[in-house]
Amino acid sequence: MIIGVPKEIKNNENRVGATPAGVNELVRNGHTVYVQATAGEGSGFADEEYANAGATILPTIAEVYAIAEMIVKVKEPIESEYSLIKDNQLLFTYFHFASHEPLTKAMIERNAVCLAYETVERPDRSLPLLVPMSEVAGRMSIQEGAKYLEKPLKGRGILLGGVPGVRPAQVLILGGGVVGTNAAKMAAGMGADVTILDTNLARLRYLDDVLPANVTTQMSNGYVIRELVKTHDLIIGAVLIPGAKAPNLITRDMLKTMKPGTVLVDVAVDQGGCIETCKPTTHENPTFIIDDVVHYCVANMPGAVPFTSTQALTNATLPYVVQVANKGWKEACANSEELKKGLNVVNGKVVYKGVAEAFGLEYTDVNTVL
């Protein structure tokens, strides 16, 4: 198969869809790989390393899209890329369709085949291609939250871990999945007083077993959230309903009940966010303030730590990319329930229920396109 790796063009997105090691693995499987010049620069990989691994370097993004049967990247295509997508071209990347109607419509119109990292799903319901970036974003959410709690950045001016004689900050985490657990570990390690909520009691039991004593677990419901937001300094949004728009757990009216300088980090913003007032922001301009509450809603958090994220991402994606390249998307998806769940939009049809429901579009059973 002919595979193309373009340079990411989303704001401050420094990751890249494949490392030189990943390219080499594809080449050793008999595939041809084209990498856009400087695509790996932000992640610490020079063009020369890709060339030594067996890739051909192309100067422009248009040339990469024009030649490739499969595009392997990180983030969803942005508007300037839409017209580069060819009829029937396979795109393997994060899409987060349910939060982005124009993207969904554009991919339908381009007749693309969209295999979404975030909905590839194992039989145990885990999301193997989301996990590594959720680990990064979960850990980062506390680093960013601690920073924006500083007074010059409009936060409350509270130190996460406190000091002897002064109480630490209170951290509230909505959702105890991968993002939430990694956030809890970091916040607890820094000495904060942490509360983590989930609707899954079995998950809360597990978290209670593995997390340290400065983390309290609590069942998630509207009543509890409304009370807890009044006292917590840093609130992390980390819920997920796979493939669907995130539920609004913190509503606009609750902001007035929070302490001035409270920081909200809505990691779930890529699925539409779980805080009503959250709108996607960029690394260039990551925060905005409503009712004295700082909102951090960067939709590609791991893009800021590309040395870590690119390697973590391709550690997880490469085996799937190789499968798809070796068999072609139809056979690979027909033979793998995991990969089949990754199909969202195929040749003009929406084949993922959560996406069709989000926009009232017609849903087509994925098996009919295989």
Ligand SMILES: NC(=O)C1=CN([C@@H]2O[C@H](COP(=O)(O)OP(=O)(O)OC[C@H]3O[C@@H](n4cnc5c(N)ncnc54)[C@H](O)[C@@H]3O)[C@@H](O)[C@H]2O)C=CC1
């Ligand atoms: N902004 C960014 O850069 C990034 C965003 N993400 C996003 O973070 C979100 C979370 O991802 P993961 O932790 O991997 O998902 P996950 O599936 O591991 O965890 C989600 C958790 O939310 C819980 N949940 C669902 N409804 C809830 C409710 N009403 N109250 C409390 N908990 C509830 C679930 O039971 C589950 O434990 C996703 O939207 C993901 O796309 C992930 C990586 C980077």
Ligand SMILES: CC(=O)C(=O)O
């Ligand atoms: C998961 C995701 O959206 C990201 O890593 O950017």
Ligand SMILES: [Mg+2]
């Ligand atoms: Mg607490």
